[in-house]
Amino acid sequence: xxxxxxxxxxxxxxxxxxxxxxxxxxxxxxxxxxxxxxxxxxxxxxxxxxxxxxxxxxxxxxxxxxxxxxxxxxxxxxxxxxxxxxxxxxxxxxxxxxxxxxxxxxxxxxxxxxxxxxxxxxxxxxxxxxxxxxxxxxxxxxxxxxxxxxxxxxxxxxxxxxxxxxxxxxxxxxxxxxxxxxxxxxxxxxxxxxxxxxxxxxxxxxxxxxxxxxxxxxxxxxxxxxxxxxxxxxxxxxxxxxxxxxxxxxxxxxxxxxxxxxxxxxxxxxxxxxxxxxxxxxxxxxxxxxxxxxxxxxxxxxx
Amino acid sequence: xxxxxxxxxxxxxxxxxxxxxxxxxxxxxxxxxxxxxxxxxxxxxxxxxxxxxxxxxxxxxxxxxxxxxxxxxxxxxxxxxxxxxxxxxxxxxxxxxxxxxxxxxxxxxxxxxxxxxxxxxxxxxxxxxxxxxxxxxxxxxxxxxxxxxxxxxxxxxxxxxxxxxxxxxxxxxxxxxxxxxxxxxxxxxxxxxxxxxxxxxxxxxxxxxxxxxxxxxxxxxxxxxxxxxxxxxxxxxxxxxxxxxxxxxxxxxxxxxxxxxxxxxxxxxxxxxxxxxxx
Numbered sequence: 189x190x191x192x193x194x195x196x197x198x199x200x201x202x203x204x205x206x207x208x209x210x211x212x213x214x215x216x217x218x219x220x221x222x223x224x225x226x227x228x229x230x231x232x233x234x235x236x237x238x239x240x241x242x243x244x245x246x247x248x249x250x251x252x253x254x255x256x257x258x259x260x261x262x263x264x265x266x267x268x269x270x271x272x273x274x275x276x277x278x279x280x281x282x283x284x285x286x287x288x289x290x291x292x293x294x295x296x297x298x299x300x301x302x303x304x305x306x307x308x309x310x311x312x313x314x315x316x317x318x319x320x321x322x323x324x325x326x327x328x329x330x331x332x333x334x335x336x337x338x339x340x341x342x343x344x345x346x347x348x349x350x351x352x353x354x355x356x357x358x359x360x361x362x363x364x365x366x367x368x369x370x371x372x373x374x375x376x377x378x379x380x381x382x383x384x385x386x387x388x389x390x391x392x393x394x395x396x397x398x399x400x401x402x403x404x405x406x407x408x409x410x411x412x413x414x415x416x417x418x419x420x421x422x423x424x425x426x427x428x429x430x431x432x433x434x435x436x437x438x439x440x441x442x443x444x445x446x447x448x449x450x451x452x453x454x455x456x457x458x459x460x461x462x463x464x465x466x467x468x469x470x471x472x473x474x475x476x477x478x479x480x481x482x483x484x485x486x487x488x489x490x491x
Numbered sequence: 492x493x494x495x496x497x498x499x500x501x502x503x504x505x506x507x508x509x510x511x512x513x514x515x516x517x518x519x520x521x522x523x524x525x526x527x528x529x530x531x532x533x534x535x536x537x538x539x540x541x542x543x544x545x546x547x548x549x550x551x552x553x554x555x556x557x558x559x560x561x562x563x564x565x566x567x568x569x570x571x572x573x574x575x576x577x578x579x580x581x582x583x584x585x586x587x588x589x590x591x592x593x594x595x596x597x598x599x600x601x602x603x604x605x606x607x608x609x610x611x612x613x614x615x616x617x618x619x620x621x622x623x624x625x626x627x628x629x630x631x632x633x634x635x636x637x638x639x640x641x642x643x644x645x646x647x648x649x650x651x652x653x654x655x656x657x658x659x660x661x662x663x664x665x666x667x668x669x670x671x672x673x674x675x676x677x678x679x680x681x682x683x684x685x686x687x688x689x690x691x692x693x694x695x696x697x698x699x700x701x702x703x704x705x706x707x708x709x710x711x712x713x714x715x716x717x718x719x720x721x722x723x724x725x726x727x728x729x730x731x732x733x734x735x736x737x738x739x740x741x742x743x744x745x746x747x748x749x750x751x752x753x754x755x756x757x758x759x760x761x762x763x764x765x766x767x768x769x770x
Binding site for chain 1: 499500503504506513514515521524534583586587589590591593594596599602605606609611612613615616619620621622624627639640641642643645648667672673674677701702704705709719720724734737738741744745748749753756759760764
């Protein structure tokens with residue numbers, strides 16, 4: 189500690205007024221350079237024909253007009269179907285598992301909790317390598333070999349549209365189930381036992397207790413899980429990439445973000461890529477607004 | 492009634508056994524495949540059976556020899572990026588979090604709202620202008636290019652801010668009476684108090700960087716600069732199937748994390764559920 193000489197430097201170091209501004213400085217810089225500027229740049233580039241990285245020509249709404257093509261609508265459709273599937277799974281499975289993990293019924297709770305959580309540690313790429321082989325297209329792929337043994341025809345998982353969505357959903361839900369289960373579990377653990385006791389005295393059975401006590405109490409966390417799932421669904425990229433890393437035959441695995449990636453880095457069309465980015469931004473904003481509006485003050489503080 | 496309960500208990504237990512098998516199966520599958528002879532993979536496909544003839548532990552040696560140690564380079568890149576990102580992220584985010592949570596100042600609420608907005612907007616939307624920016628800054632294909640845009644992590648800022656908010660504010664005045672500078676106050680008093688928050692955020696940031704894929708895929712252009720995820724993904728190729736490298740490589744990428752998790756589960760669960768992380 190230096191002595192308390194009142195040089196101008198030490199006055200700064202002791203200034204209670206100035207300190208918070210210095211503390212938040214890294215955020216302010218990062219926000220301006222790596223967030224606000226790129227957001228504006230996305231809008232600006234979406235109105236340009238980008239010739240090479242730093243030269244572009246303004247073309248008005250041309251890029252947006254070009255979004256009216258089959259590939260873009262396929263990407264929109266794929267992302268939406270994928271997100272809906274994920275929402276269905278994440279609405280039912282995590283809370284169900286958490287309820288059992290929180291009850292006296294189940295033995296080896298800690299073991300099961302850890303095991304179900306483990307996939308969250310694994311990168312989508314590493315897990316995807318395993319899933320690629322499990323759902324291999326040839327008849328020696330793991331699932332196909334079972335199908336063949338049962339007398340069926342091997343399925344070309346990566347070639348069909350529906351099977352393509354299926355293998356992405358199964359990979360993502362495999363990874364994300366545990367983490368969402370823990371969210372639900374931590375919410376369940378905050379419900380006081382008294383609520384259940386008094387309900388029992390009033391003659392409510394287990395199912396009624398679940399519907400009238402548990403569900404309302406965990407509603408905020410379920411909304412949180414759903415919002416997270418929807419946003420993660422629309423920003424999905426890696427789950428598709430790990431199956432179709434080079435091309436997307438029949439637009440399989442072509443999600444919105446993959447379409448941005450393909451346009452920008454394979455077709456060198458940053459203008460169209462940015463226009464898709466703006467559309468994605470609008471989708472995300474609408475989802476967030478619905479969440480904020482529909483559920484009032486709900487934010488992460490309620491967890 | 493008793494009987495019915497017991498049947499239900501058994502059913503629930505069976506359900507959990509099934510789910511546990513389902514959650515572990517791909518990992519076991521990956522591991523069994525990684526210690527098998529590659530020709531066995533091609534002729535009989537992937538299965539969980541393994542015999543003395545098909546066992547081939549040498550696959551792991553091959554992994555480290557692959558392309559004159561390319562995998563080792565990828566591993567080191569991921570490791571160093573993770574360390575630098577985590578340390579940098581912890582320092583910067585905790586400073587900002589303390590700045591917002593520990594002081595009253597003009598613009599405090601605006602800054603906090605901006606943090607929330609950044610948390611809501613996925614990076615995928617700004618990936619193209621960021622790529623352009625990084626290229627113009629001359630840090631494409633470097634560690635700096637991967638780390639710099641995301642080292643100030645808003646999820647971590649939010650978490651630290653919440654944590655500071657929950658601390659009693661007397662410590663600040665006490666520290667000032669003792670002649671601490673404002674930074675000294677942070678380092679000597681606040682940081683020790685925030686230890687649990689640092690633990691959780693350390694896991695969050697480290698896992699985020701270790702498993703991140705899209706951004707390093709875009710920034711890292713040359714083979715020897717790839718991270719583990721990008722490197723392993725680059726092996727996926729229908730023509731020259733490098734299955735053993737892919738399988739062993741994936742196992743080695745997972746194993747360190749798995750061991751750390753088994754030693755320190757609570758920490759991991761607290762860290763990873765604090766931000767809804769997605770790699």
